[in-house]
Amino acid sequence: MIPLGxxxxxxxxxxxxVREDKRCVLTSVGSNSQRSCQDRxxxxxxxxxxxxxxxSNGGRGPILLKVDESRIxxxxxxxxxxxxxxxxx
Amino acid sequence: xxxxxxxxxxxTSSGLGLGAAKRSVTVAVAGNPNSGKSTLINALAGTRLxxxxxxxxxxxxxxxxxxxxxxxVKLVDLPGTYSLSxxxxxxxxxxDYLVHERPDVxxxxxxxxxxxxxxxxxxxxxxxxxxxVMALNIYDEAEQKGYRIDVKAMEQMLGMTIIxxxxxxxxxxQDLLDAALEAAADPARRPKELRYGEDLEAAAxxxxxxVIGAHHGLVERYPKRWLAFKITEGDERVLSEVNxxxxxxxxxxxxxxxxxxxxxxxxxxxxDARYAQAAxxxxxVLRKPESKKKELTEKIDRIVLNRFLGIPIFLAAMWLMFKxxxxxSTPFVDWIDAMTAGPFKRWMEVLLGFVGASDWMVxxxxxxxxxxxxxxxxxxxxxxxxxxFITFLEGSGYMARxxxxxxxxxxAMGLHGKSFIPMLLGFGxxxxxxxxxxxxxxxxxxALTALLIPLMSCGARLPVYVVFIxxxxxxxxxxxxxxxxxxxxxxxxxxxxxFKRTLFKGDAPMFIxxxxxxxxxxxxxxxxxxxxxxxxxxxxxxxYILAVSILVWFLLNLPWGxxxxxxxxxxxxxxxIAPVLEPLGFGTWxxxxxxxxxxxxxxxxxxxxxxxxxxxxxxEKKNIPTFAEDAKEVGTSxxxxxxxxxxxxxxxxxxxxxxxxxxxxxxEERSPLREVIKDQFTPLSAYAFIxxxxxxxxxxxxxxxxxxxxxxxxxxxxxxxxxxVLAWVVAFGIYQGGRLLGLS
Numbered sequence: 001m002i003p004l005g006x007x008x009x010x011x012x013x014x015x016x017x018v019r020e021d022k023r024c025v026l027t028s029v030g031s032n033s034q035r036s037c038q039d040r041x042x043x044x045x046x047x048x049x050x051x052x053x054x055x056s057n058g059g060r061g062p063i064l065l066k067v068d069e070s071r072i073x074x075x076x077x078x079x080x081x082x083x084x085x086x087x088x089x
Numbered sequence: 090x091x092x093x094x095x096x097x098x099x100x101t102s103s104g105l106g107l108g109a110a111k112r113s114v115t116v117a118v119a120g121n122p123n124s125g126k127s128t129l130i131n132a133l134a135g136t137r138l139x140x141x142x143x144x145x146x147x148x149x150x151x152x153x154x155x156x157x158x159x160x161x162v163k164l165v166d167l168p169g170t171y172s173l174s175x176x177x178x179x180x181x182x183x184x185d186y187l188v189h190e191r192p193d194v195x196x197x198x199x200x201x202x203x204x205x206x207x208x209x210x211x212x213x214x215x216x217x218x219x220x221x222v223m224a225l226n227i228y229d230e231a232e233q234k235g236y237r238i239d240v241k242a243m244e245q246m247l248g249m250t251i252i253x254x255x256x257x258x259x260x261x262x263q264d265l266l267d268a269a270l271e272a273a274a275d276p277a278r279r280p281k282e283l284r285y286g287e288d289l290e291a292a293a294x295x296x297x298x299x300v301i302g303a304h305h306g307l308v309e310r311y312p313k314r315w316l317a318f319k320i321t322e323g324d325e326r327v328l329s330e331v332n333x334x335x336x337x338x339x340x341x342x343x344x345x346x347x348x349x350x351x352x353x354x355x356x357x358x359x360x361d362a363r364y365a366q367a368a369x370x371x372x373x374v375l376r377k378p379e380s381k382k383k384e385l386t387e388k389i390d391r392i393v394l395n396r397f398l399g400i401p402i403f404l405a406a407m408w409l410m411f412k413x414x415x416x417x418s419t420p421f422v423d424w425i426d427a428m429t430a431g432p433f434k435r436w437m438e439v440l441l442g443f444v445g446a447s448d449w450m451v452x453x454x455x456x457x458x459x460x461x462x463x464x465x466x467x468x469x470x471x472x473x474x475x476x477x478f479i480t481f482l483e484g485s486g487y488m489a490r491x492x493x494x495x496x497x498x499x500x501a502m503g504l505h506g507k508s509f510i511p512m513l514l515g516f517g518x519x520x521x522x523x524x525x526x527x528x529x530x531x532x533x534x535x536a537l538t539a540l541l542i543p544l545m546s547c548g549a550r551l552p553v554y555v556v557f558i559x560x561x562x563x564x565x566x567x568x569x570x571x572x573x574x575x576x577x578x579x580x581x582x583x584x585x586x587x588f589k590r591t592l593f594k595g596d597a598p599m600f601i602x603x604x605x606x607x608x609x610x611x612x613x614x615x616x617x618x619x620x621x622x623x624x625x626x627x628x629x630x631x632x633y634i635l636a637v638s639i640l641v642w643f644l645l646n647l648p649w650g651x652x653x654x655x656x657x658x659x660x661x662x663x664x665x666i667a668p669v670l671e672p673l674g675f676g677t678w679x680x681x682x683x684x685x686x687x688x689x690x691x692x693x694x695x696x697x698x699x700x701x702x703x704x705x706x707x708x709e710k711k712n713i714p715t716f717a718e719d720a721k722e723v724g725t726s727x728x729x730x731x732x733x734x735x736x737x738x739x740x741x742x743x744x745x746x747x748x749x750x751x752x753x754x755x756x757e758e759r760s761p762l763r764e765v766i767k768d769q770f771t772p773l774s775a776y777a778f779i780x781x782x783x784x785x786x787x788x789x790x791x792x793x794x795x796x797x798x799x800x801x802x803x804x805x806x807x808x809x810x811x812x813x814v815l816a817w818v819v820a821f822g823i824y825q826g827g828r829l830l831g832l833s
Contacts, residue, residue, distance in 0.1 A: 061497035
């Protein structure tokens with residue numbers, strides 16, 4: 001298993017684990033309840049068991065994924081907390 | 090008071106499913122972002138669409154009222170969301186509306202090309218037990234891709250009517266409305282209750298029995314099943330709303346078994362269970378061919394997001410946008426400028442002369458109101474033109490790419506790519522820039538971005554620079570002007586780093602966004618959204634500017650009968666402040682008073698300087714044009730402006746050439762002021778002064794915008810304080826440092 005952020009452009013992989021990043025949180029409007037960025041990307045369909053394709057990963061900066069039919073961009077920090085297993089070519 | 094309550098109650102009870110007797114049918118439209126929901130709403134509602142805001146927040150609310158099939162239909166567009174969790178403003182709005190307003194029917198717009206993720210929201214919507222129909226939208230694209238969706242099977246599994254639609258071509262919309270009204274007429278026909286597995290169902294049943302059984306009132310206020318699951322998963326918004334004692338113990342008891350078996354928390358378990366339903370449904374109904382073909386969007390993205398080409402393409406796009414904005418709007422700006430200074434002012438004088446108004450009233454109306462409001466109106470063409478191009482970039486899908494490309498550079502100041510868009514707008518005008526921060530999802534990013542926006546040198550500061558550069562630095566005007574813009578950006582980076590380590594310590598910027606497929610936005614939707622963006626500026630800024638213009642006029646003309654500007658209230662303020670500015674090289678009451686007036690809008694600094702410095706010469710009596718001549722002038726010059734605007738776009742003259750030329754011409758006219766400035770300032774103190782103008786507090790309109798966006802004065806207060814200090818320190822450094830180096 002390797003972090004998603006280390007996959008190269010056009011590589012495909014299966015998501016094995018989505019880890020929480022304690023520093024990246026969404027604060028609810030009008031209350032103090034918080035939620036991690038990982039929950040948010042899970043809502044957007046980036047979940048354990050999904051096959052993802054890296055559309056763009058320049059080595060630095062954000063990375064762009066294709067999950068099903070959506071293109072999701074995310075910061076490198078978040079991508080490093082997602083563990084994947086490379087798919088066979 | 091008691092009457093109000095009774096009315097409220099009757100409204101609530103009729104909202105709770107006695108729909109058959111009601112004439113008006115409320116239809117809520119819900120769906121994912123990028124599901125084509127907006128297009129579908131536009132197509133359904135047509136010109137009857139009303140765009141406003143959800144109460145208390147700046148999230149757009151679209152509504153339409155029309156009759157269909159002899160029934161009054163009220164269409165309400167809910168914000169696009171991925172889920173109904175309570176963590177973003179959009180999600181809260183959508184679910185509060187559904188739970189508390191109880192629409193008669195939900196139209197769930199689902200992107201047929203991206204079924205699974207869209208169904209995740211559908212599953213959550215179904216828990217509410219509100220009659221529902223599904224618009225299986227973008228159906229044509231799904232077919233083109235060779236997807237086969239078993240609509241009949243899906244209808245059975247979900248217990249709702251499903252209509253394949255193509256909103257862009259208005260296909261299936263009639264059937265959709267028919268189905269929605271049919272579903273609304275029969276409240277018993279609710280979507281199926283999807284089961285989330287024995288353990289979760291058992292836990293929810295236990296919670297339901299313990300909590301809801303003991304508080305019957307809750308069942309009237311909330312959908313039963315939804316409430317039970319929300320309490321089980323520990324949804325804090327619901328828990329604080331129902332506010333029941335001892336609820337934690339009940340939930341803990343009910344979920345004890347689950348917690349034992351699984352390691353995750355209840356929220357994650359529920360999310361997984363819902364997603365499993367969505368995934369299972371998708372597996373059952375969708376057949377898609379193996380395809381390795383690259384889509385057009387991906388082909389474009391390979392170039393636009395390319396590691397080497399991405400930034401050059403982005404810069405070119407931005408340059409083009411700014412150029413077009415100014416090319417299109419400059420002739421109209423000049424037109425408004427000329428009109429407010431000429432015919433409108435004269436007409437007002439004549440009009441007030443008729444009613445026998447005194448001199449001071451005429452002066453208030455012309456120098457105060459018309460001149461002041463004129464300053465704002467001058468910006469209207471620029472702002473609307475810029476908003477139009479921004480709307481285009483957003484609608485086409487490129488704006489999301491720009492955020493992606495700029496993300497890395499923005500990290501230096503503790504921000505991410507999405508913040509780049511508001512900051513870029515700041516170079517045009519800080520006001521729409523502050524409003525644009527609403528596209529950022531979390532409060533931290535929003536606040537930090539808004540704090541840095543005033544350092545982007547807006548168009549209003551340009552006239553001040555131009556006057557001083559013309560007097561002292563005409564030989565290297567371009568370089569000096571450029572140095573000011575760069576200084577603003579450099580200080581924004583510096584302040585960003587400081588804020589990142591102090592006010593926003595520990596939090597990382599959150600960059601997550603979906604890049605929509607490229608699409609050609611329709612002219613209609615471009616127009617609607619341009620107007621929505623510009624309207625804020627027009628109305629809110631307009632009213633405040635009016636008030637402040639009047640205030641400044643009084644400050645300059647009070648106490649009664651004041652002869653010398655120096656003795657007016659504004660002049661006295663200047664005298665008080667001047668010593669503070671002494672070490673910066675411009676400690677005169679005139680300079681200080683001008684800076685005070687610049688709080689309204691920075692370009693006023695020049696106007697005030699003109700009034701203060703230039704002794705009141707009797708205006709030579711020119712040939713005053715007649716009303717008819719004026720009216721003719723208004724019309725012909727407007728037509729001229731349209732022509733110039735079109736010619737500008739076609740001919741492609743650079744913005745720099747136009748504006749620089751215009752501004753130079755303009756300042757030639759102010760030659761008396763030029764002479765005074767030459768006497769009063771040295772090149773060094775002049776540079777310190779324009780630096781101070783660049784950096785000192787944001788104008789009043791920005792203050793209002795910040796208050797509106799954040800609901801508190803806190804962030805404006807911080808911006809005010811840090812900018813005042815920054816402006817003083819930097820101007821001090823320049824002036825005193827320059828003197829040490831032997832400059833003057």
